[in-house]
Amino acid sequence: MLWKKIFLFVALSSFSFKPELPELNAKIITYVDSVMGTKVARGECWDLAAGALSYSGAYFDRSSMKTVTIYGRRLNLKKEEILPGDLIQFENVQMKWTDGNTTYSSSMGQHTAIVYKINGPGDFEMAHQNTSDWGKKVGVSNFNLNHVTKGKVMIYRPISK
Secondary structure (H helix, E strand, C coil): CHHHHHHHHHHHHCCCCCCCCCHHHHHHHHHHHHHCCCCCCCCCHHHHHHHHHHHHCECCECCCCCCCCECCEECCCCCCCCCCCCEEEEEEEEEEEEECCEEEEEEEEEEEEEEEEEEECCEEEEEECCECCCECCCEEEEEEHHHEEEEEEEEEECCEC
């Protein structure tokens, strides 16, 4: 009887109860992994998003330079979970946070990135390029929505064409 309980425990613990990523999000992460550390297109921040959306077959509307680039369906951050493979558009964002005895601040004007890994609610790693840390190559940085004091952070779920 004990061996049955042990077998059941091992069998159940081998399954992941976390839902899998939507197909387009998974393809976007596959793309990001394939270009990590390299320069995508001209190395502009939105070139990474455009490459990922093209690779995954997702919708991408860049029809007017006068409007915000639309990468899919905009998420309601109060009601929806952010997932790896979602796309982020920053507009005039300012951030401030304290770590120990040190207070930090940072800002982003217009910037585009891809959610790469979730660390916790509102805290994630983002893949992006054209940054002071990575230059024109794709790299990963931490971002926490709770540190935003000003500006807009819009997160989009990729959708089919």
